[in-house]
Amino acid sequence: MKKALSLFVLLTLFNSCDDGNLTQEEISFDEVATQSCSNTSSTNTLLYKLKDKEALIMEIPNTSIVTELTAANDTIELDISTTSNRVIYRFYNGTVATDNICESIAPATPVITDQWTAVSGKIQIVTTAAKTTNETTGATKINGYNHNITLKNVTFSKANGTQVYETFPFGDYKTNITALSLNFDQTLEKCTSSNEIYNNNNSEALVLNIDPNLILNETTPINSPRTGLIGTSTNSLTYKLFTGGVLNSDYFCQTTTPNTPTLSQQWDGIAGVSGVSGIIEVSTTTNGPNTYKHTIVLKNVSLQKGILNFNLGKNYILGDVFTSN
Structure with missing residues (x-):
């Protein structure tokens, strides 16, 4: 049998x-x-x-x-x-x-x-x-x-x-596993000595090294934002997850990367395809005398680690960064 x-x-x-x-x-x-x-x-x-x-x-x-x-x-x-x-x-x-x-x-x-x-x-x-x-x-x-x-x-x-x-x-x-939270507000910071823009909470950060031509101190027409593509050198996007300490603004814009908190995961933006994916849109308006607000939206942007990847969505509002003349 x-x-x-x-x-x-x-x-x-x-x-x-x-x-x-x-x-x-x-x-x-x-x-x-x-x-x-x-x-x-x-x-x-x-x-x-x-x-x-x-x-x-x-x-x-x-x-x-x-x-x-x-x-x-x-x-x-x-x-x-x-x-x-x-x-x-x-x-x-x-x-x-x-x-x-x-x-x-x-x-x-x-x-x-x-x-x-x-x-x-x-x-x-x-x-x-x-x-x-x-x-x-x-x-x-x-x-x-x-x-x-x-x-x-x-x-x-x-x-x-x-x-x-x-x-x-x-x-x-x-x-x-517990999914990455990406729990950010929409207030961005920019390093004065570089083109690095970042948003962080206590344990994670999104960092965009942006083409300076996308954040000019000039207003953009309604519905006509400046556009760029996520790339490997220009407009590079990185998600970082940390352990072993509280992540604050002191970590960023440093010549030497601090040892703490400890970086546990890094996901890098996948290079974009024009009109399809990895698109950066920046809309600029005035925000008082000589001050400009740049609203950054990421469209169909994906990040990867090894063969793994995830997508931020069709319209992910990275946030607002302020500059002045």
């Missing part, structure tokens, strides 16, 4: 080793989400899938669950063994639950009746960002990461021999 194993995706290609007249047994957990133990150790993460009287379990290093991939097809690859990067399939004599997998002293029931242990092969993990989109503004936020896990050329040792899968999709494991 065939045992039904489980996997998050349909098995694509499989074959059995010639260990006698073995029956190829189908593994299928298609509708089962990947979970992790909350009491994971400081070094390893325990992932598992449960279905009725069956469990598929994987133990991998915490460092394998990454958010810093740098190339579109970058893949974490781990060698499977019986002592590290372990994959186990278990059968029970009753309905299995999380406590049977995650508790250091597992419940006495149900009892394990059979176990397959992966003895060789590779675990491949590809990570992509999970985003939400504001349907009104078009802005996107990264609120987690999806880790797609596949076993390659994996051999399971079982009671009556071995079973080999060339490609064995384990499925997706999702991790959640």
Whole structure:
């Protein structure tokens, strides 16, 4: 009688080793989400899938669950063994639950009746960002990461021999994060010694090194702002997130960058395409004698870190900066 194993995706290609007249047994957990133990150790993460009287379990290093991939097809690859990067399939004599997998002293029931242990092969993990989109503004936020896990050329040792899968999709494991807040007011500051314009709160900053021709002390016609494009040198935009101290205006406009607070993340503006993306619009009005207010709007501007990116939206009001003659 065939045992039904489980996997998050349909098995694509499989074959059995010639260990006698073995029956190829189908593994299928298609509708089962990947979970992790909350009491994971400081070094390893325990992932598992449960279905009725069956469990598929994987133990991998915490460092394998990454958010810093740098190339579109970058893949974490781990060698499977019986002592590290372990994959186990278990059968029970009753309905299995999380406590049977995650508790250091597992419940006495149900009892394990059979176990397959992966003895060789590779675990491949590809990570992509999970985003939400504001349907009104078009802005996107990264609120987690999806880790797609596949076993390659994996051999399971079982009671009556071995079973080999060339490609064995384990499925997706999702991790959640707190999205970047970008919680700024719309009052900008400009360095007197450079073209750097910035907005900050206690832990984050948006910094625009702007083309000076965009903030001339001349009013612009209504609905005819000056325009520019985000670029790598002119009109460079950077988002910075800090830890280890309070970020204030003393951090900016310095010849030498202060050591504190500590920069933990940096996202750089993606070069714009004329009429499409990465557009800067500056509208200038007077604000009293010899004083000018420049309102800066970013249109369809995206920022990136490695292969990850997010969009500020169709019309992101960076804020107002004031200059004088």
